[in-house]
Amino acid sequence: MLPLKEKDKPIVQKLLSAGCCARCVLRFCCVSVQAAYRQAQHETLKELQTFIMEKENNKVQDSADIKPHDTESSQTVEDPPCKRAKLDPTEAVQSETDDAAMVTLKKEESSVCALCLGILQDLCGPDQAIKIVETVKSQNYEFDTLVLSVSLPAQLCVREHSCWLHVKKEVRQKGLVLDKDDVIQVKEAFKWIMQGLVTKQLEGVAVVSKSPFEVGVEFTHPDTESDCHFLAKCCPDCFKPTKNKQSVFTRMAVVKALEKISDVKFLEHYPCPPSEPSGSCTPQDIQCLHVSVFIAGRYNKFCRSLPQTPWVIDGERRMESSVEELIAAPILSAFRADGFNFSSSGREDVDVRTLGNGRPFAMELLNPHRSRFSKVEMKQVQETINKSSDKIRVRDLQIVTREAMSRMKEGEEEKTKSYTALVWTQKSIENEDISFINDIKDLTLDQKTPLRVLHRRALAIRQRVIHSMNVRFVDSHHFYLGLKTQAGTYIKEFVHGDFGRTKPNLCLLLKTDTDILELDVESVDVDWPPPIPE
Amino acid sequence: CEEKEKYYMKGKLCEDHCILQHSNRLCVVTLAETHPILQDGRAIKSINYQISNGCSRLNNKVSGKSKRGAQFLTDFAPLCRIMCSDDTEYTIYSCIRGRLLEVNENILETPNLLLEKPSTEGYIAVILPKFEESKSITENLLTREEFEAVVSKRSLSQPP
Numbered sequence: 001m002l003p004l005k006e007k008d009k010p011i012v013q014k015l016l017s018a019g020c021c022a023r024c025v026l027r028f029c030c031v032s033v034q035a036a037y038r039q040a041q042h043e044t045l046k047e048l049q050t051f052i053m054e055k056e057n058n059k060v061q062d063s064a065d066i067k068p069h070d071t072e073s074s075q076t077v078e079d080p081p082c083k084r085a086k087l088d089p090t091e092a093v094q095s096e097t098d099d100a101a102m103v104t105l106k107k108e109e110s111s112v113c114a115l116c117l118g119i120l121q122d123l124c125g126p127d128q129a130i131k132i133v134e135t136v137k138s139q140n141y142e143f144d145t146l147v148l149s150v151s152l153p154a155q156l157c158v159r160e161h162s163c164w165l166h167v168k169k170e171v172r173q174k175g176l177v178l179d180k181d182d183v184i185q186v187k188e189a190f191k192w193i194m195q196g197l198v199t200k201q202l203e204g205v206a207v208v209s210k211s212p213f214e215v216g217v218e219f220t221h222p223d224t225e226s227d228c229h230f231l232a233k234c235c236p237d238c239f240k241p242t243k244n245k246q247s248v249f250t251r252m253a254v255v256k257a258l259e260k261i262s263d264v265k266f267l268e269h270y271p272c273p274p275s276e277p278s279g280s281c282t283p284q285d286i287q288c289l290h291v292s293v294f295i296a297g298r299y300n301k302f303c304r305s306l307p308q309t310p311w312v313i314d315g316e317r318r319m320e321s322s323v324e325e326l327i328a329a330p331i332l333s334a335f336r337a338d339g340f341n342f343s344s345s346g347r348e349d350v351d352v353r354t355l356g357n358g359r360p361f362a363m364e365l366l367n368p369h370r371s372r373f374s375k376v377e378m379k380q381v382q383e384t385i386n387k388s389s390d391k392i393r394v395r396d397l398q399i400v401t402r403e404a405m406s407r408m409k410e411g412e413e414e415k416t417k418s419y420t421a422l423v424w425t426q427k428s429i430e431n432e433d434i435s436f437i438n439d440i441k442d443l444t445l446d447q448k449t450p451l452r453v454l455h456r457r458a459l460a461i462r463q464r465v466i467h468s469m470n471v472r473f474v475d476s477h478h479f480y481l482g483l484k485t486q487a488g489t490y491i492k493e494f495v496h497g498d499f500g501r502t503k504p505n506l507c508l509l510l511k512t513d514t515d516i517l518e519l520d521v522e523s524v525d526v527d528w529p530p531p532i533p534e
Numbered sequence: 535c536e537e538k539e540k541y542y543m544k545g546k547l548c549e550d551h552c553i554l555q556h557s558n559r560l561c562v563v564t565l566a567e568t569h570p571i572l573q574d575g576r577a578i579k580s581i582n583y584q585i586s587n588g589c590s591r592l593n594n595k596v597s598g599k600s601k602r603g604a605q606f607l608t609d610f611a612p613l614c615r616i617m618c619s620d621d622t623e624y625t626i627y628s629c630i631r632g633r634l635l636e637v638n639e640n641i642l643e644t645p646n647l648l649l650e651k652p653s654t655e656g657y658i659a660v661i662l663p664k665f666e667e668s669k670s671i672t673e674n675l676l677t678r679e680e681f682e683a684v685v686s687k688r689s690l691s692q693p694p
Contacts, residue, residue, distance in 0.1 A: 448636075455558040455662060459596050459635055499562065500640050500647070500655035513654075 002026070002047050003033055010170050011178070013052050018166060018273035021113035022048055023120040027184035028167060034192040041121060111276055115159050116186050117221050118280025119152065124190050128217075128283070129197035135286040136202075136215055140336075142370045143213040143290070145206045148194060150187045151218040153281065154254040155227035159274040160186075161258045165266065166273040212291040212371070219281035225249075230269040231257040293365045295331060296400045296408065296529040297382070298358035299323060299344075303391035304351045304518075308344070319350065326392050328363060330384040334377075336369035343405070345526050346412045346487065349519075356418075356523040358395060362405050373399060375532075396532045407528045412487060416467065418522040419491050421481045422474075427512035431473040434510070437481070438470050448501040450493045464489040481506075482522070492516050540675035541566055550685075551629050552653065553675060559668035561630055563613065563659045565652045568685055570624065572652060577619040578645035583637055585612045585625075591637045591659070601662060604633035613637065613659050616648075630671045632663035 004012070008029040015025045022044035023037055031037075036044065112118045136146070164180050171178050194217075195207040228249040232239045235257040239248045258266075266272075301323055311319040324342040332340060344361035348354055373381070382397040443466045449457050465486045472480040483491065490502065495516040497505035506514045540553045550566035565572060583591040589605075591613055596604045607613075607628040614637065617623050628634075637659045641648045648656035663671045676684065 451556060451560055451562070451660065452558060454635065454660070455556075455560050456599060458598050459601070497655070499657050500638075500651075 002036055002044070002051065003031060004029055004048075004051055007174070007176055009052050010174060011167050012048055014167055014170050014273075015115075015163065016048065016052075018163065019111055019114040019276050020163065020273075021045075021116060021121050023189055024113055024115040024163075024186075027186070027189055028163065028178070030182045030184060032184060037120075037189050037192050038196065112278075112280050114274045114276055115156070115163055117153070117156065117159075117219075117224065117277050119156075119186060119219055120189055120193070121280070123219065123281060123283060124193045126197055126201075129194060129201045131283075132194075132198055132215060132217065132286055133201040136288055139288050140369055141213060141288060141290060142372060143205070143211070145208045145211040146198075146202075146213045146215050147209060147211040148191055148198065148207055149214050149216045150190055151216060152186060152251070153219060153221045153225070154249050154251045155221065155224045156186055157251065157254050157258055158227050158231070158270065159224075161266065162270055162272045162274045165263055214289045214291075216287040216289065218284040218287070220284060221277070221281045223278055227270070227274075228254050231261065234265055234269065235260050290367050290369065290371060292402070293335060293337070293368045293371050294362060294400045294402055294405060295365060295397065296360065296362040296404060297327075297394050297397040298360050298529070299327060299354065300356075300358040300393040300395075301348065301352075301354040301391065302393070304353060306391050307350045308347050309342070311350075321389075321391075323392055324363075326389050327361070327385055327394055330381055330388060331363065331365065334373070334381045334384070335365050335371065337365040338367040340365050343408070345408050345410075345415075345524060346417070348521050349492075352519045352521060354521040354524075356521070358393070359521065359524045360408050360526050360528055362400065362408050362529075364402075364405075379532075396529050398529060398532060400529060404529070408526070410526070410528075415487055415525045416484055417487060417489075417524050418482070418484045420520045420522055421483070421491060421495055421516050422518040423479055423481050423495055423506065424515045424517050425477050425479075425510060425512050426514070427510075428476045429473075429479070429510070429512075430476070434471045434473065434479055437509070440466070440509075441468055442466075443469075443504065445489065445494060445505075446503055447490055447493060448498070450490050450498050451501070462488065466494065478517075491519055538672075539678055540672045541678070541681035549624060549627075550681075551627065553629055553672065554653070554657075555672055559663060559665070560635075561632065561661045561663060561671075562657050563626070563629060563661060564657045565626070565648070566681070567652070569652075570622070571616060571618060572649060576622070576649075578648060579617045579619050579621075581614055581616050581642055581645060581648070583614045583642075585615065591634065592639070594634050594637065596633070596635055601633050601635060604635060604662070607632060607634050607661060626658050628659070628661060629675070630661060630663060631667060632661040632671070635660040635662050 011028055012025050015028055020028075022041050025048055026036055026044065113121055132148075160183070161180075164178070164183065167178060198215075199205065199207045225247075231254060232248070238253050238257040238260065240253075241248055305319065306321065306323060306326075307319050308323045310322045310325060311317065324340075328340050328342060331337075341364040342361065343363075344359055346359065348359070378397055378399065382394055385392075385394045385397075445464050445466065447462045447464055449459050449462075466489065467484045467486070469484075470482040472482070474480060481495070483494075485491070490498075492498075493502040493505070495506045495514055497503075497507045497514075538555050540555060541550060549570065550568045552564045552566040554562040554564060556562075570576075571578070585591065591605070594603075594605050596602070608631055609627070609629060611628040613626045613628055613634075615623060615625050638657050641656055641658075650656065
């Protein structure tokens with residue numbers, strides 16, 4: 001028994017004769033009882049036709065009394081009464097509707113709904129649920145719940161608007177108001193029907209409104225795509241051309257234009273009610289997407305010929321492998337993810353080693369097919385990375401939240417770092433010549449953007465502080481220089497002076513030409529991510 | 535740093551320049567060791583980046599990664615004029631096309647840098663050639679071997 005009122009009759013009648021399916025009629029009557037949509041279409045249609053053929057004295061309720069006294073068990077969730085209905089007692093609908101209803105019956109059985117283009121007809125039922133579940137199972141995701149996301153062709157909005165105008169005329173004549181926002185959306189009705197069916201097929205996995213695992217259903221209707229085009233002429237400012245050559249008629253743009261366009265203008269360009277479509281929508285491939293998972297850790301780099309990111313010029317790889325690829329490979333495979341975004345708290349050059357506790361890094365794993373890992377399992381993934389190569393080492397590997405990523409970038413700007421450099425001097429030195437360096441504290445440098453990065457960075461002067469240094473004599477032309485510096489200090493340029501563009505520099509301090517032969521990062525002083533005991 | 539040297543010889547007066555190009559395509563303009571300024575114990579009286587009434591290389595203001603606002607130089611664009619203690623004056627040229635990123639202001643304060651360290655702290659200017667031209671701009675310049683060949687011919691042809 002459908003929760004329809006007397007005032008709904010003209011709406012039902014108009015929509016059925018306009019070629020709308022039973023469920024779309026329910027939507028326009030603002031029926032929010034989910035079960036009404038779940039029952040078989042032909043049942044709903046029959047009930048609707050019976051309803052409009054009822055004479056006025058068969059009516060049970062006074063239209064002014066809205067609150068439903070539900071005796072039916074089928075009524076589950078009912079929205080609170082809408083503000084829309086301003087009622088006048090109406091005259092009974094005349095019997096001319098009887099003939100119209102009969103005509104509609106014939107049409108309805110074979111035709112595609114002019115409103116939902118078949119989506120609420122044959123495109124939502126147990127068959128579709130089976131197809132969805134088959135796809136999900138074949139892609140082998142690990143999940144407890146899923147959320148159904150539905151993508152509908154933009155022209156449905158135009159058709160909806162047209163039907164609303166069609167009904168508005170009629171409804172206003174009877175002194176009623178139908179607010180467009182109270183009409184149940186196609187998307188909602190579709191989900192009410194499909195969620196339960198999918199849950200049943202998945203043997204209990206709940207289909208909910210929010211889940212890290214999203215199953216996307218998309219429909220297209222190429223035949224009616226041009227339905228939207230007139231809006232571009234009438235409301236050109238709603239449709240900005242996009243950089244990617246995708247259609248400019250997005251759902252959002254179409255909705256915006258429909259809000260702006262006057263009824264008169266709309267009716268000039270678009271039929272009301274909308275024309276009968278030649279076929280149903282075409283369902284696209286079902287897309288599964290799991291929300292990203294974030295992994296953090298610290299890495300050591302023991303190799304002096306390993307870039308952090310893949311080094312490719314003109315499609316040709318210049319150096320084998322990279323820090324991020326060596327770390328990502330075992331993780332991608334364990335989490336069965338499609339891809340990753342790697343970032344770290346600063347970077348070192350290809351020829352620089354990272355020693356000590358290592359440098360913090362974080363990775364976003366895209367579309368992981370597996371997302372739950374115990375501490376033990378994470379340790380195993382870490383072991384796999386460490387066994388795979390002697391060029392790098394990873395520690396403290398753990399799953400973190402998206403918000404945690406910002407903790408890592410903190411380190412890049414704010415925290416201190418320690419280094420050891422092997423320095424060559426042109427002039428001959430003795431231990432006494434360099435020991436004064438041990439006493440230098442908080443030396444402020446003015447560093448112009450180094451020439452070696454000036455092609456891709458802005459020209460600027462940076463002030464950076466070297467907090468302390470220590471020296472270890474090697475021979476008459478070599479010594480080790482330890483430094484503790486502010487984040488962002490260019491060490492190499494401090495040593496060789498960069499054509500005098502970093503001042504002061506070691507050449508000036510030692511009064512000789514110097515160069516840097518080797519550099520190691522000893523520590524990156526960021527206390528994130530939290531250490532994981534071995 | 536990987537830097538290659540290329541040489542540019544201007545005119546008969548042996549006003550030789552040496553362009554150092556980094557593997558990232560940036561070029562540093564310096565005086566070659568054969569340049570007259572570096573000969574015969576000359577001292578520098580003044581260095582002037584004002585090359586005309588309307589143009590001073592010191593006014594070069596560069597902003598952003600794409601180095602907007604940089605003065606664009608052709609091969610023959612003058613960078614600065616150097617007056618020596620014996621009243622000889624020399625113009626230093628760009629030698630390559632590109633955006634002027636910076637001129638060396640350290641040599642204004644300490645002209646001796648130019649004499650003592652012409653290939654490092656005494657550099658004249660830094661120029662960024664267009665990406666498409668980064669390889670071709672130095673093709674017209676001489677390699678070290680070619681340069682040395684010309685220099686030795688020069689000293690042979692000079693009267694004793």
